[in-house]
Amino acid sequence: MAIVTLADAKAQLNISASDTSQDVELQVYVDAATAAVETQLGQVVEPRTIVDQLDFASSVTAFLLRSVPVVSLTSIVALDGTQTWGVSPSVVRVDGGSGCVTVLSGPPVKGSVLATYQAGMTVVPAHFRLAALIIVQHLWETQRGTMGVRLNSGGDDNYVAGRGFAIPRRAIELLGPQLPGVA
Template sequence: MALVTLAAAKAQLNIGPTETKDDVELQTYIDAATAVVEEQLGQVVEQRTVVDQLDFAKATTSFLVNSVPVISLTSVTSLDGVTSWAAGMPTMHVDPSTGLVTVLSGPSITGTVLVSYEAGMAAVPANYRLAGLIIIQHLWETQRGTMGVQLGDAETYMAGRGFAVPRRAIELLGSQLPGVA
């Protein structure tokens, strides 16, 4: 699920749905805002396939993937492609919130492996969406030369002063959660 759709961003910016001349540029802003939100949260928001290369000097029966939350484990394969482990139940279990993968049966994991999995949120909370929209609007307005935009609560920013994320967006995202996005 996307953090913010193109249609939602256009609505936030009061751009009509049939106005398409800025769609490519606006999608760049959406992608940038998504990256900022994920970095702030320490979690993947927009669902996608992730492939981690992990090195195990000695055999292990549990390991952490790099991105959470985990939706599903797709495959675990040696870097050379010769060895593969059955991903999913009943062979492997993955904790969605921590990314801890546990081998329940079969051989231990060893060597350099590629772990493929789906990560992201099934439903994006409203406060995360609003934070994304605020970031997009803020970047869009400053790019358009609106100097000294009054953002509410006496939060005046001047373009070009080294800011990208308004405080109110950060507050909507709350405290950073454990994990790596």
């Protein structure tokens, strides 16, 4: 899935909805823009199921899931299938923003486990969608040579020094500062 649809991208690029000749290629750009937005933000935007393998040397009653925001926790199962932990709100509490899972009752989590959960945003903010469209347009136009790429550093508002070329400055500004990761 993607933050924006193929139809959204075609509208941004002024490509007729009936012109399907470039749909496969354009979908690659849409998917790449989704990945770029999520990398820049340091979180999942497009909702999807995530499965984390977590390894605990000792028993724990709290742990972090790798992808946020967490919408819901589906299951926690020992990798060898010998144990399953309940995921109802009376058994575990999930902080969606941080991805912290706290065991409230029952046995602590131990060993190697698979945690399955839904991560992403239930509503994608308009400025994230616009940033994705700007990235799609930028990648599409530079690949086609319609932009007149300038590599000078003076007066060029498309690029941020040290940040590469794929995400234009205006998209970065729409996304805001990148959140720090968990070390």
